[in-house]
Amino acid sequence: MSSILIKSATLVNEGKTFQADVFIKNGFIEQINEAIERKADLEINAEGLHLLPGCIDDQVHFREPGLTHKATIYSESRAAVAGGITSFMEMPNTVPNTVTQQLLADKYAIGAKHSLANYSFFMGATNTNLEEVLVTNARDVCGIKVFMGSSTGNMLVDDEKTLEALFSSTPMLIATHCEDEGTIRNNLEIFKAKYGEHLEPWMHPLIRSAEACYKSSSRAVTLAKKHNTRLHVLHISTAIETSLFENTLPLHEKRITAEACIHHLWFSDQDYAAKGNWIKWNPAIKTVTDRDAILQAVLDNRIDIIATDHAPHTIEEKSQDYSHAPSGGPLVQHALTAMLDLVKEGKIQLEKVVEKMAHHPAICFNVKKRGFIREGYWADLVLVDLNKSNQVTKSNLLSQCQWSPFEGHTFGSSVTHTIVSGHLAYDQGNFNELKMGERLLFN
Structure with a gap:
C-alpha cells in the first residue's frame, strides 16, 4: 500500500x-x-x-552469519518490529567476524533480503585490519566497533599502537565495548582459588567488576579526547563510569557519548538468585546503586541513548553451569514496553523515553531522515x-531462542x-x- x-x-x-x-x-x-x-x-x-517515532536500537547481535542456531536476522528483526523497534545497528562478532569490506557487504545482502526492520551493520576492528577499517563508507555504515575487552572470537583490540592508530585516524564514530581483560582475568583467578571451578552467577559482577569497566571506559575516553575522536561508549553498567560523561553540550555537539541498556536499567545483582545465567551479560548487571545511577545519568543527559544489546543464546547454552553459559540474552521484543513500565512507575517521562530510544540515536549516528515524526x-x-x-509467556515469544529474562512478567x-x-x-x-x-x- x-x-x-x-x-x-x-x-x-x-x-x-x-x-x-x-x-x-x-x-x-x-x-x-x-x-x-x-x-x-x-x-x-x-x-x-x-x-511514537520507531525505536532505533544501536546495539544488537542477530547472530547471522555463522551462529544461526541461536538466531537469524529474519527472526530477530521480526521480534524487534513487534517490540516497536523499526531500525537496528548490528554488531560484527558473527562467524566469520565482520572485519573486511567483503564480509560487511555480505551481511548487508542478508539484511536486504531478510530484515523486516531497517538495518545497518558495524564494521569490526581487530589488531590487524586498520586498512580495511579506514575504507569504510560513512554514508551507509553506522560506525566502527572496537572490543576493548572481550573474549569474542579474535576481536579483542588490546594492542596500544593499534588503539592509537584507530582513534587518531578513523573519521567515523567508534563504538566501544569497555571491560579491562587483565582485571577480569585476575578476578577470575581469585574466585577460582577461593571457590574452585564451580563458580556461580552471583559472582559475575564481582569478576567482571566495576573496576574493570571503569579502567577500560576511562582509557577510551582519554584516547578520544587526545585525538578528538567521535566515541560512543556502549552499555554503561556502573555508577563510577557515569562520571566520565558530560551534559553541558547539546547532543549534536558532543564528541563523546554513552549508551545504557535495558537490563542495566531493570535488573540488579539481587536478581541473580532467582534468574541466574538468564541475566548473565557482559558487562555484568551490578548493584542497585549502579542501576539507579545509570538511570539518573539517562535523565540528566550524561547518558544519551537507551538500547538493548540483544544477544540471544539457546536455552541449552544458557542452562549450562555459570562458567560455561555464554553471556547475553534477547531483549528487542520487550525493550519499549519495559521502559513504558518505568514510565508508569514515575521513574522516567514518556517524552524522555522517546528521546533516548528514537531522537537521540538518530542524532548521535546522524541517521538520515529518521528518528522523528516530521513531514518529509x-x-x-x-x-x-x-x-x-501484556504478559510474557513462552507462547508469545518471537526470538528464535524462545526464552526471555522477562518471562512471567506482565x-x-x-x-x-x-x-x-x-x-x-x-x-x-x-x-x-x-x-x-x-x-x-x-x-
Whole structure:
C-alpha cells in the first residue's frame, strides 16, 4: 500500500504530546495535522493510542552469519518490529567476524533480503585490519566497533599502537565495548582459588567488576579526547563510569557519548538468585546503586541513548553451569514496553523515553531522515496502548531462542502497530512481510 492515514493519535515527539492525524505516502510522512481528510489505501483508527517515532536500537547481535542456531536476522528483526523497534545497528562478532569490506557487504545482502526492520551493520576492528577499517563508507555504515575487552572470537583490540592508530585516524564514530581483560582475568583467578571451578552467577559482577569497566571506559575516553575522536561508549553498567560523561553540550555537539541498556536499567545483582545465567551479560548487571545511577545519568543527559544489546543464546547454552553459559540474552521484543513500565512507575517521562530510544540515536549516528515524526521524514512509527497489559509467556515469544529474562512478567503497555519505512509491518500480532526494511543512510 502506498498511503496510510493514522487518525486521532496522541503523538509523542520532540518533547511534546498532542493529538493529530498523520498521512503517509510512498514511505514518507507527508502531512501532520489536527484533522486530515484525505483518502488513503489504509486508515488506522488510533483513538486512545500513543504514536511514537520507531525505536532505533544501536546495539544488537542477530547472530547471522555463522551462529544461526541461536538466531537469524529474519527472526530477530521480526521480534524487534513487534517490540516497536523499526531500525537496528548490528554488531560484527558473527562467524566469520565482520572485519573486511567483503564480509560487511555480505551481511548487508542478508539484511536486504531478510530484515523486516531497517538495518545497518558495524564494521569490526581487530589488531590487524586498520586498512580495511579506514575504507569504510560513512554514508551507509553506522560506525566502527572496537572490543576493548572481550573474549569474542579474535576481536579483542588490546594492542596500544593499534588503539592509537584507530582513534587518531578513523573519521567515523567508534563504538566501544569497555571491560579491562587483565582485571577480569585476575578476578577470575581469585574466585577460582577461593571457590574452585564451580563458580556461580552471583559472582559475575564481582569478576567482571566495576573496576574493570571503569579502567577500560576511562582509557577510551582519554584516547578520544587526545585525538578528538567521535566515541560512543556502549552499555554503561556502573555508577563510577557515569562520571566520565558530560551534559553541558547539546547532543549534536558532543564528541563523546554513552549508551545504557535495558537490563542495566531493570535488573540488579539481587536478581541473580532467582534468574541466574538468564541475566548473565557482559558487562555484568551490578548493584542497585549502579542501576539507579545509570538511570539518573539517562535523565540528566550524561547518558544519551537507551538500547538493548540483544544477544540471544539457546536455552541449552544458557542452562549450562555459570562458567560455561555464554553471556547475553534477547531483549528487542520487550525493550519499549519495559521502559513504558518505568514510565508508569514515575521513574522516567514518556517524552524522555522517546528521546533516548528514537531522537537521540538518530542524532548521535546522524541517521538520515529518521528518528522523528516530521513531514518529509521516513514513516518509522509505532502505536502503543498504554492501558493494554501484556504478559510474557513462552507462547508469545518471537526470538528464535524462545526464552526471555522477562518471562512471567506482565507489562502494563502493548505495542499494537509498527510501521517501517511507510510499510505496516506489524498489526496487532500479525506480520506483513511483503516488504523488507531499508538500509539506513547517514548524513
